[in-house]
Amino acid sequence: MDFAYMKNVLPLYEKAAVLTLRIGLEGIIFATFAGIVCAVILYEKVPVLRQLVMVYIEISRNTPLLVQLFFIYYGLPKAGIVLSAEICGAAGLAFLGGSYMAEAFRSGLENVAPLQRESAYSLGMGKLQTMRYVVGPQAVATSIPAFLANVIFLLKETSVFSAISLMDLMFTAKDLIGLYYKTTESLLLLVIFYLFILLPVSLTGAAVERRMKYAGSGS
Amino acid sequence: MVLDNLSLEVKKGEVVVIVGPSGCGKSTLLRCINGLEPIQSGSIETDGQAGMVFQSYELFPHLSVLKNMMLAPLKVQKREKKEVKKEAMELLKRVGLEEKADSYPQQLSGGQKQRVAIVRALILHPEILLFDEVTAALDPEMVREVLDVVLDLARQKRTMLVVTHEMQFARAVADRIVFIDEGKIIEEASSEEFFEHPKTDRAKRFLNVFRY
Amino acid sequence: MPDLGLDVLLKGNNFFRLLEGLLAAVKISMVSIALSIPFGVLLGITMTGKNILVRFLTKLYLEFIRIMPQLVLLFLVFFGSTRSLGWNLEGETAAVIVFVLWGTAEMGDLVRSALTSIPKHQYESSRALGLAKRQTYFYIILPQTLRRLLPLSINLVTRMVKTTSLVLMIGVVEVLKAGQQMIEANRMNSPNAAFGIYLVIFILYFLVCWPVSMAARRLEKKWG
Numbered sequence: 001m002d003f004a005y006m007k008n009v010l011p012l013y014e015k016a017a018v019l020t021l022r023i024g025l026e027g028i029i030f031a032t033f034a035g036i037v038c039a040v041i042l043y044e045k046v047p048v049l050r051q052l053v054m055v056y057i058e059i060s061r062n063t064p065l066l067v068q069l070f071f072i073y074y075g076l077p078k079a080g081i082v083l084s085a086e087i088c089g090a091a092g093l094a095f096l097g098g099s100y101m102a103e104a105f106r107s108g109l110e111n112v113a114p115l116q117r118e119s120a121y122s123l124g125m126g127k128l129q130t131m132r133y134v135v136g137p138q139a140v141a142t143s144i145p146a147f148l149a150n151v152i153f154l155l156k157e158t159s160v161f162s163a164i165s166l167m168d169l170m171f172t173a174k175d176l177i178g179l180y181y182k183t184t185e186s187l188l189l190l191v192i193f194y195l196f197i198l199l200p201v202s203l204t205g206a207a208v209e210r211r212m213k214y215a216g217s218g219s
Numbered sequence: 220m221v222l223d224n225l226s227l228e229v230k231k232g233e234v235v236v237i238v239g240p241s242g243c244g245k246s247t248l249l250r251c252i253n254g255l256e257p258i259q260s261g262s263i264e265t266d267g268q269a270g271m272v273f274q275s276y277e278l279f280p281h282l283s284v285l286k287n288m289m290l291a292p293l294k295v296q297k298r299e300k301k302e303v304k305k306e307a308m309e310l311l312k313r314v315g316l317e318e319k320a321d322s323y324p325q326q327l328s329g330g331q332k333q334r335v336a337i338v339r340a341l342i343l344h345p346e347i348l349l350f351d352e353v354t355a356a357l358d359p360e361m362v363r364e365v366l367d368v369v370l371d372l373a374r375q376k377r378t379m380l381v382v383t384h385e386m387q388f389a390r391a392v393a394d395r396i397v398f399i400d401e402g403k404i405i406e407e408a409s410s411e412e413f414f415e416h417p418k419t420d421r422a423k424r425f426l427n428v429f430r431y
Numbered sequence: 432m433p434d435l436g437l438d439v440l441l442k443g444n445n446f447f448r449l450l451e452g453l454l455a456a457v458k459i460s461m462v463s464i465a466l467s468i469p470f471g472v473l474l475g476i477t478m479t480g481k482n483i484l485v486r487f488l489t490k491l492y493l494e495f496i497r498i499m500p501q502l503v504l505l506f507l508v509f510f511g512s513t514r515s516l517g518w519n520l521e522g523e524t525a526a527v528i529v530f531v532l533w534g535t536a537e538m539g540d541l542v543r544s545a546l547t548s549i550p551k552h553q554y555e556s557s558r559a560l561g562l563a564k565r566q567t568y569f570y571i572i573l574p575q576t577l578r579r580l581l582p583l584s585i586n587l588v589t590r591m592v593k594t595t596s597l598v599l600m601i602g603v604v605e606v607l608k609a610g611q612q613m614i615e616a617n618r619m620n621s622p623n624a625a626f627g628i629y630l631v632i633f634i635l636y637f638l639v640c641w642p643v644s645m646a647a648r649r650l651e652k653k654w655g
């Protein structure tokens with residue numbers, strides 16, 4: 001193990017990790033937003049929009065992110081839509097993640113007892129108020145484990161960003177392997193950095209799930 | 220359950236209790252009045268808002284008792300926060316729960332939850348209160364505390380429409396009893412008349428079940 | 432509408448080559464899933480055992496495989512084995528190894544949770560009837576878990592097919608790579624081919640994965 005080498009290339013990995021995280025978080029934020037909108041549309045059974053959301057979910061869930069990215073990054077410019085690699089990465093991740101987030105929030109919404117909604121209506125609250133003050137907050141609480149699982153899933157998916165020439169962790173590792181033949185060291189750093197990014201989210205998810213199980217059985 | 224050609228009038232300050240075998244359409248009637256169930260034909264007229272209390276309480280689990288009560292007055296009626304809070308505390312005091320203001324629903328007993336649900340409806344100053352089997356989910360020893368609250372409201376001449384299967388309670392609280400079966404009004408009489416001299420066979424049979 | 436490269440697909444046997452690439456990807460996932468199922472069942476049964484050390488090690492394996500992006504696992508096996516173990520794995524072999532490692536972990540966890548969700552008295556009453564431990568598993572427990580497992584393992588197939596797109600990154604000629612080659616070859620006469628070809632690949636993946644997802648969902652509804 002060449003520790004001097006590892007120390008030398010550490011800044012490269014750090015830079016790559018920051019890029020991975022930044023695009024990942026951008027994508028996740030947009031995915032969450034899209035997911036909430038889609039979930040509410042499905043839950044409220046809004047005509048037309050509901051069908052569109054269902055089609056989107058099927059497309060997004062049944063195609064690989066890598067293929068989505070290839071189309072967005074290499075294909076769309078030929079039709080006149082040119083986006084930077086970074087925006088493509090975030091957009092692809094949001095397109096993929098939106099459907100997974102929608103599923104998480106929809107099942108959260110459906111887990112709220114229907115009578116809660118009626119109870120709010122009978123207090124004179126409108127649909128939007130009911131969603132905002134009564135159903136929404138309860139759904140958010142029950143969706144947290146699924147939401148965190150999606151965050152992990154999406155952060156893992158960022159590993160394909162190197163395919164659209166973003167200098168992320170995978171790109172850096174592959175580059176260094178090609179340059180210096182320090183395969184073991186480069187791969188070890190790759191694993192360590194991914195653990196660094198993913199482990200905290202994963203542990204939080206496990207802790208939340210344990211707590212919710214406990215709280216759930218208590219009431 | 221389908222309601223068919225049903226006409227019912229509740230006067231101001233009157234307590235009407237609806238009784239009938241389970242599945243007769245009692246609860247559907249309340250849900251229609253409150254607009255939770257669509258009606259195909261006919262009309263429902265109220266002078267103001269109706270307040271509804273459910274069998275399963277339906278307090279909002281993520282809000283404290285006080286917040287449960289203040290949500291609709293603040294967001295729907297756009298009332299002043301200070302005034303609403305004052306009224307909420309007074310109402311809680313009246314049902315003996317003022318020290319539970321900051322508790323969450325899951326920390327309360329069934330009877331306490333139902334009392335909160337009642338004052339949560341009251342704080343909106345509804346023209347009429349609708350009670351849907353408010354004691355059906357309660358342990359026997361908690362039924363009393365909820366019924367006392369309802370009896371107290373009756374004494375204050377609140378307009379109420381009550382669905383229940385507690386016959387003693389029905390008798391104590393009702394000005395008028397409406398007996399429903401298969402979606403139709405079968406008999407309508409003052410409380411005493413209904414229980415002492417029921418006119419129809421169906422009502423007699425229904426009451427006999429409770430007598431023996 | 433300017434030329435968007437659909438003509439490239441109609442030229443020669445280009446479309447056939449794309450399908451061939453897709454087939455290579457599907458083949459990798461089929462072989463992997465066929466191997467993952469028996470290994471996964473074994474792992475699942477092992478994980479319900481009493482030995483703490485075994486349980487710890489299997490859990491560690493499961494969590495590591497799960498937390499690492501599949502592409503990282505591919506890199507570890509493909510580059511790692513070449514340099515540190517001296518093997519020279521072909522891309523396909525490396526891909527199958529990774530997918531089996533991954534599929535075994537996922538299946539193992541599914542089997543474990545299905546097994547532990549079977550009420551304890553099912554084990555006890557089976558033992559009380561005099562069935563041996565292996566017979567109990569074979570006749571009583573596994574048939575009950577199978578119904579629960581099937582839709583979930585079909586779901587795993589879709590996930591695997593989608594993940595096969597990654598083998599492009601370790602040099603396997605699958606559908607994306609075949610598309611890339613076509614775009615390169617026609618750079619002069621059809622400069623916009625990337626749009627049409629990647630769109631078609633997008634649709635192809637959807638056409639493979641969607642029916643499988645639907646089947647899984649249908650089974651889940653029927654047996655769930």
